């Protein structure tokens with residue numbers, strides 16, 4: 001249902017007074033994501049993960065240039081961006097908590113999110129599922145901790161029943177219990193039939209949830225593996241890069257001299 005073919009994103013930058021250069025952000029990335037499937041997009045800082053999310057959502061900055069094709073359910077995700085997708089059929093849990101409106105209480109913002117997708121606002125249950133107290137609805141964004149703000153965004157993104165949910169580093173800044181609850185919510189969305197694109201730099205954290213793992217390095221796709229193959233010594237992994245990544249994790253006790 002989500003198909004990216006040879007997606008390249010470059011940025012125009014001034015090099016000196018008049019000369020413009022194009023610097024690459026993402027190069028030739030292809031991927032597919034089916035309903036009910038969790039695809040993890042992992043990679044280090046600056047690898048291009050958020051750019052891919054923003055490209056799918058039609059939210060790239062003005063100085064960006066996009067090549068290749070993106071399709072969702074047979075519709076081309078170009079400019080102008082197809083109506084009825086962003087915030088409705090495609091939900092987004094952004095990396096930055098600054099996406100909350102500073103002037104409105106949490107309860108109102110969640111009610112807006114629910115109304116936009118035509119969902120019943122069962123705020124109490126949704127907050128409780130993410131481990132937030134009921135009183136959270138009366139708070140303004142500046143009264144939330146970073147981790148609370150991220151969970152409020154998650155509650156908003158989960159309103160309605162999106163067909164595609166894109167979560168950009170959803171567990172950063174959360175304590176382990178809150179992170180586990182949030183990943184449980186994402187798993188429940190996939191079980192219901194949503195496609196989930198889970199962006200993270202933390203491979204071990206997303207493995208219990210992901211079906212497939214795509215590894216992005218400096219804007220390019222370096223490996224695509226089944227999540228289940230990240231196990232043991234990683235012998236089932238198809239690419240040497242993924243094997244090296246897996247064996248380099250501290251918990252796998254990699255011995256460089258062995």
Ligand SMILES: Nc1ncnc2c1ncn2[C@@H]1O[C@H](COP(=O)(O)OP(=O)(O)OP(=O)(O)O)[C@@H](O)[C@H]1O
Pocket residue numbers: 011024025043044045046047048049050051052061063095201
């Ligand atoms: N508006 C912009 N103008 C120029 N370059 C940009 C812009 N936005 C992103 N980039 C560049 O594109 C690259 C990828 O950025 P992106 O935000 O996708 O990384 P990321 O993988 O999400 O990293 P992180 O894990 O830190 O969030 C970076 O090198 C960044 O400098």
Ligand code: NI
Pocket residue numbers: 049050051095168
């Ligand atoms: Ni990012």
